[in-house]
Amino acid sequence: MKRTSFRRGVAPAVAAIAAISLTACGAANEDSGDKGSDSGLSGTLNGGGASSQEAAQTAWRAGFQSANGSGVTVNYDPVGSGGGRESFISGGFAFAGSDSFLADDELTAATTHCGTDPIEVPAYVSPIAVVFNVEGVDELNLSADVIGKIFNGKITKWNDAAIAALNDGAKLPDANINAVHRGDDSGTTENFTNYLSVVAPDAWPHGEVETWPIKHGEGATGTSGVISAVKDNPNSIGYADASQAGDLGKVNVQVGTDFVAPSPEAAAKILEVSPRIEGRPAVDMAVELDHKTEEAGVYPIVLTSYLLACQTYDDAATADLVKGYLTYVLSAEGQKTAAENAGSAPLSDALSAEATKIVSAIAAK
Incomplete structure (x- = not known):
């Protein structure tokens, strides 16, 4: 869907x-x-x-x-x-x-x-924001492939070479990534995994799902639950409606050769x-x-x-x-x-x- x-x-x-x-x-x-x-x-x-x-x-x-x-x-x-x-x-x-x-x-x-x-x-x-809480990191660029691998448990460290390659000069810690997902049936999960399955199917091979399909990561109930889990636990990353992201960091997502921040206009x-x-x-x-669009200024999630x-x-x-x-x-x-x-x-x-x-x-x- x-x-x-x-x-x-x-x-x-x-x-x-x-x-x-x-x-x-x-x-x-x-x-x-x-x-x-x-x-x-x-x-x-x-x-x-x-x-x-x-x-x-x-x-x-x-x-x-x-x-x-x-x-x-x-x-x-x-x-x-x-x-x-x-x-x-x-x-x-x-x-x-x-x-x-x-x-x-x-x-x-x-x-x-x-x-x-x-x-x-x-x-x-x-926009669905990919939110993060990493001390010393105010801005973070990620591709669909890297996002998929993080939530699929294939990238588990913040200083992984794949993340570092997209964030030249960032002080990424040698710390485990706590990937937070919705633990309840969620349209946000469905839209998020739809994006990953379309744009990065190898990194996210589980398809478009409303119920989280794997045991990796931390489950939280509701949008507010995801936001609280990321906010309360350093080195966490999650996904949620951008309107409720508050002061958490928000990932710039790669579209073509650019990295686009979540905003109503870009969405x-x-x-x-x-x-x-x-x-x-x-x-x-x-x-x-059309998640695969590479049109400039489009936020794809x-x-x-x-x-x-x-x-x-x-x-x-x-x-x-x-x-x-x-x-x-x-x-x-x-x-x-x-x-x-x-x-x-x-x-x-x-x-x-x-x-x-x-x-x-x-x-x-």
């Missing part, structure tokens, strides 16, 4: 839809009143999934609830992409966040649950050269990332975060909440909020418009 494309802003038609939703939501409950919005939006919406979306979801929830007053509550449980898709398919979550698109069997199961093709639209794109560029997955339903916007929802729900209140919340997320305001609080690259105008049109059709059965 691979992923999708983006940047900021919404076309006028999309902005209008967002404005309608937020106005409908926004005439909101005053203080502690429980009247709900002019559109009757009220109640509790439960979702969950990708832990990499946690920072963005926190900002989106705050913005949406502020616009709609005390009668609306949105909950997001960062259980991981796999757990989010599973709970969505089983009916535990009304919507889910995922860093990988639905596999064919999941798509079939989700269709059965929803009663029609499930909605799968991008929320944002974000967004890969989406411009990546095709849509063929044979998917009209409400499915899954994209296959990227996750596309998706939002999953049904086209119809059993009751109007849930349908209205899902539609209102997802419309806010896809709006110019929602995308700006995620960019400012989660460091993500906002959707392009065209993608925002397409995704919002799909979401705008959500209704009660």
Whole structure:
């Protein structure tokens, strides 16, 4: 599996839809009143999934609830992409966040649950940073081959000749590398190993996986767990959504003859050269990332975060909440909020418009 494309802003038609939703939501409950919005939006919406979306979801929830007053509550449980898709398919979550698109069997199961093709639209794109904590090393250049060998347990020392060759003059210690990976099912792992399997298959022969396939290294739960493990243990390296990397070092990844640092702008560029997955339903916007690109300025390790929802729900209140919340997320305001609080690259105008049109059709059965 691979992923999708983006940047900021919404076309006028999309902005209008967002404005309608937020106005409908926004005439909101005053203080502690429980009247709900002019559109009757009220109640509790439960979702969950990708832990990499946690920072963005926190900002989106705050913005949406502020616009709609005390009668609306949105909950997001960062259980991981796999757990989010599973709970969505089983009916535990009304919507889910995922860093990988639905596999064919999941798509079939989700269709059965929803009663029609499930909605799968991008929320944002974000670079996956290879984070490190090595005393005396502030900048680190690595190729896909070296990254693959580190996480595969074939390069185990920081002063290995292969690392030194890419970092002339760096004071690399004669210390063991502690390679930290996700211990839970993870869309971040899936995107990270997809990159390695495509660009460095000999160094990483385990393919694209959501569950870590080997015993080498240290496992940690969730994005925050990986960040904490790397931060708390010198000579560690890991991978995580760049928005949550904090003050950890971030690897410059080799693309062609250059080394590119993770940034929203560099991550967004890969989406411009990546095709849509063929044979998917009209409400499915899954994209296959071109990790092999050598275009200048492109950061190649990227996750596309998706939002999953049904086209119809059993009751109007849930349908209205899902539609209102997802419309806010896809709006110019929602995308700006995620960019400012989660460091993500906002959707392009065209993608925002397409995704919002799909979401705008959500209704009660």
